[in-house]
Amino acid sequence: xxxxxxxxxxxxxxxxxxxxxxxxxxxxxxxxxxxxxxxxxxxxxxxxxxxxxxxxxxxxxxxxxxxxxxxxxxxxxxxxxxxxxxxxxxxxxxxxxxxxxxxxxxxxxxxxxxxxxxxxxxxxxxxxxxxxxxxxxxxxxxxxxxxxxxxxxxxxxxxxxxxxxxxxxxxxxxxxxxxxxxxxxxxxxxxxxxxxxxxxxxxxxxxxxxxxxxxxxxxxxxxxxxxxxxxxxxxxxxxxxxxxxxxxxxxxxxxxxxxxxxxxxxxxxxxxxxxxxxxxxxxxxxxxxxxxxxx
Amino acid sequence: xxxxxxxxxxxxxxxxxxxxxxxxxxxxxxxxxxxxxxxxxxxxxxxxxxxxxxxxxxxxxxxxxxxxxxxxxxxxxxxxxxxxxxxxxxxxxxxxxxxxxxxxxxxxxxxxxxxxxxxxxxxxxxxxxxxxxxxxxxxxxxxxxxxxxxxxxxxxxxxx
Numbered sequence: 001x002x003x004x005x006x007x008x009x010x011x012x013x014x015x016x017x018x019x020x021x022x023x024x025x026x027x028x029x030x031x032x033x034x035x036x037x038x039x040x041x042x043x044x045x046x047x048x049x050x051x052x053x054x055x056x057x058x059x060x061x062x063x064x065x066x067x068x069x070x071x072x073x074x075x076x077x078x079x080x081x082x083x084x085x086x087x088x089x090x091x092x093x094x095x096x097x098x099x100x101x102x103x104x105x106x107x108x109x110x111x112x113x114x115x116x117x118x119x120x121x122x123x124x125x126x127x128x129x130x131x132x133x134x135x136x137x138x139x140x141x142x143x144x145x146x147x148x149x150x151x152x153x154x155x156x157x158x159x160x161x162x163x164x165x166x167x168x169x170x171x172x173x174x175x176x177x178x179x180x181x182x183x184x185x186x187x188x189x190x191x192x193x194x195x196x197x198x199x200x201x202x203x204x205x206x207x208x209x210x211x212x213x214x215x216x217x218x219x220x221x222x223x224x225x226x227x228x229x230x231x232x233x234x235x236x237x238x239x240x241x242x243x244x245x246x247x248x249x250x251x252x253x254x255x256x257x258x259x260x261x262x263x264x265x266x267x268x269x270x271x272x273x274x275x276x277x278x279x280x281x282x283x284x285x286x287x288x289x290x291x292x293x294x295x
Numbered sequence: 296x297x298x299x300x301x302x303x304x305x306x307x308x309x310x311x312x313x314x315x316x317x318x319x320x321x322x323x324x325x326x327x328x329x330x331x332x333x334x335x336x337x338x339x340x341x342x343x344x345x346x347x348x349x350x351x352x353x354x355x356x357x358x359x360x361x362x363x364x365x366x367x368x369x370x371x372x373x374x375x376x377x378x379x380x381x382x383x384x385x386x387x388x389x390x391x392x393x394x395x396x397x398x399x400x401x402x403x404x405x406x407x408x409x410x411x412x413x414x415x416x417x418x419x420x421x422x423x424x425x426x427x428x429x430x431x432x433x434x435x436x437x438x439x440x441x442x443x444x445x446x447x448x449x450x451x452x453x454x455x
Contacts, residue, residue: 001339008300008317008363038359039340042320051317055364080353104429106407107341109353110360193428 003041007050014059014170017052018142022166024050030168031055032076032115035107052168060114060170063088069176075114075169080105082113092174093289094133094183094201098125101185104193118169120225122158123195128226129185130154130172132201132218138171139163146170155225180206180213182289184282187220188274190265196221197266198274202282204241206290212236217249217279222258222271229257232279241287250279302366306331307375315362322346324362325372333373333402337431344430345403348372354407373402376409384450385412385443394443396434404430408444416452418444 011017021028029048031037032055040046054060060076063085073082082088083099102108102125116126117137129135130151137149139162154161163169177183187199199220207213215236217229232249239245254276262268299314306329313328325334325348337343339358346357349371377383385405388394395401404427411418411426418426423444424437432440 002320002323003318005316005318007298008361010363034361034364035341035356035359038320038361041318042339042358053364100425103341104344105426106344106347106354106356106429107359110350110355192425 001042001044003038004044004047006048008053009050010053010056012056012058014057014140015142017054017057017168018140018166020052021168022142024052024166026165028052028165030118032118033078033111035103035111035115036119036121037115054168066173066176071174073113073172073174075112075118075171077113079108079111079113079116083108088174091177091293092133092183093286094129094185094203097185098129098201101125101187101189101193101196101199114169114172117154117172118161118163120155120157120159120161122221122225125185125187125196125199125201125220127151127155128199128201128218128220131226131228132203132216133177133183134175134203134216136173136175137169138173139167140170141167148173152228157224177203178205179294180208180290182206182286182291182293184285184289186278186282186285188278195265198222198260198271198278200275200278200282201226202279202286204236204283204286204290206241206287209240210291211238211240213238215249215283217253217282219253219258219275219279222260222275227258229253229279231257236283241283243284246280246283246287249283250276253279300363300366302363304365304367305369307371313362317361317363319362320358321348321360321362321365321370322357324365325357325370328362331372331374335399335402337399337403342431343400343403344407345400347403347406347430349406349409352410354410371406371409373405376405383409385409385447388443388447388450389440392439392443392446394435394439395432400430400432400434404432404440408447412444412447412451415448418448 027049031051031053060074062074066072135151183203187196189196201218203216205214232253254272260271303312335345337345341359348357
């Protein structure tokens with residue numbers, strides 16, 4: 001298993017990378033951590049004519065506090081760097097839980113935060129977390145400059161995002177959760193580190209009376225891309241998060257809001273069952289997280 | 296054929312300068328160009344872990360990198376870990392606890408575990424299993440590997 005030949009470019013700066021991507025158009029492919037792309041190239045499922053390797057673009061490796069709260073993360077920041085950042089680890093429960101299930105340590109040492117989003121693998125954890133936690137993505141372009149895209153508008157389908165051929169993802173904004181918010185990531189997989197059958201990322205915001213002000217529920221592996229369960233969010237809004245209402249929301253998601261298929265990993269019926277269990281579990285865990293933080 | 300690139304990297308403390316095609320995987324470069332065949336190749340898509348090396352001190356899959364990307368970086372392979380006369384504590388512990396049978400996966404396990412045993416004095420079973428989650432062994436059933444990691448950690452962090 002060896003990759004097909006390709007032209008290789010290793011820019012040293014963002015403008016240089018954007019110039020190259022602009023020139024290459026549809027022939028160019030960005031190489032970030034390569035933990036999915038190079039595997040696909042080894043199988044020759046992917047045969048890009050040219051790779052633009054961002055590993056030498058040092059300005060794309062950073063985590064910094066954002067002026068409006070939360071964090072700005074450079075697209076090439078290694079997964080492990082985000083995983084072990086103490087403040088992020090403490091505050092972003094869902095992300096910490098997702099990292100624990102995220103491939104293996106060697107992959108997280110090389111894989112990048114931006115790569116996991118731009119690759120938009122339907123079997124990836126981060127797109128779901130990004131939707132539930134309302135990440136924003138900075139997409140850069142040589143001619144039209146930068147644009148910010150909300151996570152809910154960023155993913156178009158399996159391995160597809162709004163990033164155009166001559167563009168690249170340069171920065172991710174991970175918003176502050178606020179003092180009365182909790183998050184959770186839950187999944188079921190055959191073994192630890194394997195591809196999940198169903199996964200759920202949740203964010204819950206409480207009002208001053210500990211009622212649910214807002215709930216985002218992102219469902220993974222039950223559609224072509226992570227989907228937000230909007231009916232369940234509406235059901236929960238303004239309500240105290242009792243076991244009964246959480247059960248009702250989980251049932252609504254599993255029966256009405258997802259359209260899982262049957263494949264070698266799981267049947268539709270099994271996925272609906274697991275989805276219900278996981279939504280319930282994630283909502284309770286996110287609620288506990290919010291209460292722990294000062295709900 | 297695409298153009299070749301000049302690369303220079305330090306492997307096990309020695310500087311190598313070569314010319315490579317960009318599509319050459321780092322794992323193949325280490326084995327075929329440098330002749331360091333202790334780094335094994337299993338699945339070539341990042342699942343089995345047997346090609347794990349230390350890339351700037353971090354365990355990394357050498358089958359999911361190109362050799363051209365390693366230029367200017369520092370690599371340690373199994374050949375750089377211990378010598379026949381003086382085994383690394385991990386190697387001693389693997390031998391002591393029978394943590395290998397056929398040995399094909401062993402270099403990957405050892406390179407994965409080097410920073411782990413350096414950092415963890417008394418790791419729990421769960422921590423060890425998470426650390427080796429990215430390495431497959433079809434012989435041992437992992438029990439003896441977990442035992443060996445515990446022993447190596449004790450050897451590296453003796454109680455005062």
